[in-house]
Amino acid sequence: xxxxxxxxxxxxxxxxxxxxxxxxxxxxxxxxxxxxxxxxxxxxxxxxxxxxxxxxxxxxxxxxxxxxxxxxxxxxxxxxxxxxxxxxxxxxxxxxxxxxxxxxxxxxxxxxxxxxxxxxxxxxxxxxxxxxxxxxxx
Numbered sequence: 369x370x371x372x373x374x375x376x377x378x379x380x381x382x383x384x385x386x387x388x389x390x391x392x393x394x395x396x397x398x399x400x401x402x403x404x405x406x407x408x409x410x411x412x413x414x415x416x417x418x419x420x421x422x423x424x425x426x427x428x429x430x431x432x433x434x435x436x437x438x439x440x441x442x443x444x445x446x447x448x449x450x451x452x453x454x455x456x457x458x459x460x461x462x463x464x465x466x467x468x469x470x471x472x473x474x475x476x477x478x479x480x481x482x483x484x485x486x487x488x489x490x491x492x493x494x495x496x497x498x499x500x501x502x503x504x505x506x
Contacts, residue, residue: 375414434481441486467495
């Protein structure tokens with residue numbers, strides 16, 4: 369049986385730039401730093417950064433694949449203002465109903481797609497149950 373997500377690892381081109389992003393912009397706690405890797409804690413999640421210089425960055429084709437972090441709805445404007453101040457690469461959000469809650473889509477310095485989301489799984493399932501009768505909820 370799988371118990372939980374253990375950690376998330378990102379391949380990065382520049383360790384210092386990525387540590388700055390995850391520590392100072394996303395407000396993670398730096399736990400370990402080596403020559404080619406670093407570990408941070410973001411909301412109780414172990415985020416690992418590993419340098420790989422021979423990887424092509426910034427995919428050419430847009431994708432919806434991403435990792436989402438939870439935020440409180442009252443903090444949404446704080447994050448938007450912070451990202452704009454730090455010139456974070458913001459992505460266009462998909463069209464969504466207000467019942468689906470708020471999201472900010474963005475990329476880290478290496479083009480990994482991330483999201484800050486104000487909803488919970490329970491919110492999403494309730495929204496689907498009420499608004500999308502074609503979806504089967506188990």
